[in-house]
Amino acid sequence: xxxxxxxxxxxxxxxxxxxxxxxxxxxxxxxxxxxxxxxxxxxxxxxxxxxxxxxxxxxxxxxxxxxxxxxxxxxxxxxxxxxxxxxxxxxxxxxxxxxxxxxxxxxxxxxxxxxxxxxxxxxxxxxxxxxxxxxxxxxxxxxxxxxxxxxxxxxxxxxxxxxxxxxxxxxxxxxxxxxxxxxxxxxxxxxxxxxxxxxxxxxxxxxxxxxxxxxxxxxxxxxxxxxxxxxxxxxxxxxxxxxxxxxxxxxxxxxxxxxxxxxxxxxxxxxxxxxxxxxxxxxxxxxxxxxxxxxxxxxxxxxxxxxxxxx
Numbered sequence: 001x002x003x004x005x006x007x008x009x010x011x012x013x014x015x016x017x018x019x020x021x022x023x024x025x026x027x028x029x030x031x032x033x034x035x036x037x038x039x040x041x042x043x044x045x046x047x048x049x050x051x052x053x054x055x056x057x058x059x060x061x062x063x064x065x066x067x068x069x070x071x072x073x074x075x076x077x078x079x080x081x082x083x084x085x086x087x088x089x090x091x092x093x094x095x096x097x098x099x100x101x102x103x104x105x106x107x108x109x110x111x112x113x114x115x116x117x118x119x120x121x122x123x124x125x126x127x128x129x130x131x132x133x134x135x136x137x138x139x140x141x142x143x144x145x146x147x148x149x150x151x152x153x154x155x156x157x158x159x160x161x162x163x164x165x166x167x168x169x170x171x172x173x174x175x176x177x178x179x180x181x182x183x184x185x186x187x188x189x190x191x192x193x194x195x196x197x198x199x200x201x202x203x204x205x206x207x208x209x210x211x212x213x214x215x216x217x218x219x220x221x222x223x224x225x226x227x228x229x230x231x232x233x234x235x236x237x238x239x240x241x242x243x244x245x246x247x248x249x250x251x252x253x254x255x256x257x258x259x260x261x262x263x264x265x266x267x268x269x270x271x272x273x274x275x276x277x278x279x280x281x282x283x284x285x286x287x288x289x290x291x292x293x294x295x296x297x298x299x300x301x302x303x304x305x306x307x308x309x310x311x
Contacts, residue, residue: 003052003079004050004081005078006049006076006079006083006229007048007056007060007074007075008074008077008178008179008206009073010044010181011045011071011072011073012043012095012104012106013044013045013069013106014042014044014068014106015040015042015043015044015045015068016042018040018041018091019040022091024062025059025089026089028059028062029049029087030087032051032054032058032059033051033055034051034055034056034058034087035049035050035082035085035087036050036087037226038089039090039091040089040090040091040092041093041095043094043104045063045069045095046096050079050083050227060074075179075203075206077210077236078236079227079238081228083227083229084227084228085228095181096185097153097154097155098158098185098186102192103185105185105188108187108188108191109184109187109191110183110188110190110191110198110200111199112199112200112202113174115203115211116212118176118212119212119217119218121174121199122145126171127170127199128174130149130173130175130176130186131147131149131175131176131177132176132177133177133178133224134151134152134154135150136224136249136250136269137224140221140223140224140231140239140241140250140252141219141221141222141223141231143218143220144218145218146176154185157186157189158189161190162193173197173198175187175198175199175200176204177204177205178223178225178226180200180202180203183200183201187199187200206223206225206236209223209233209236210235210236222239222241223239224250231250240253242256244261244267245286246282247266247273249267249269249270251267251268255267264283264285264286265279265282265283265286
């Protein structure tokens, strides 16, 4: 039985007083046992939170009480265990970092395309389909035929676009991401670069996987999510990936049988990035965590800070 509701939300809206919103929102989440991360900036709100049905509803009611959030939408999925270890409400310069000035998704974003209409769009030979997510996300799943920019972070996307002269050979651009927020900014950016017909998947991959039947789907693989579930598949069912507890990147069963995989210490991706001294330290931490578990205790190292940020 799924005991926790996971709510992914964002809205681009002018919040000049965003700093004043932090404390009341933090208190509301704490009072209702809600965990996760929420980001506030002058351009809006973004984040993913989890809690009981009552807890999530209380936080959403709190947000909707502000007239500026009357159009705030969220996407829900479910988890058997709490997918977050802690609660963070942070103040940021951007709710999704692109690092390009004068980009306003409220007025400049591309055309929304509903999940039910997405297959038709991306099957058009005159459309170039771009995955705006990071390389480790694309690695475990993407849409058939989508272009992978191979970026390490979203702020690298503008530079990648500037080097792709071939993009202009097709009249239409379709972009997608996990929940929709990165596409709002990326399509707005594309319009500043002279692309007139720019589209993005409304609700992101999560909405597509939720509403499009697997038999009709053009999605291949799983979708990385920024919590302890790691990845989801069609119907938003729990996927088959885990996290490397050292680098926090997703790993498959095949990675676990690699000689470079050591539980809590390394995986094939990060094995060569850590010194022998660091590996020894992580190995000792893993040993202490195992001993604490045998004593039914919680070791301080068990709740590791995530190196991934919400989209």
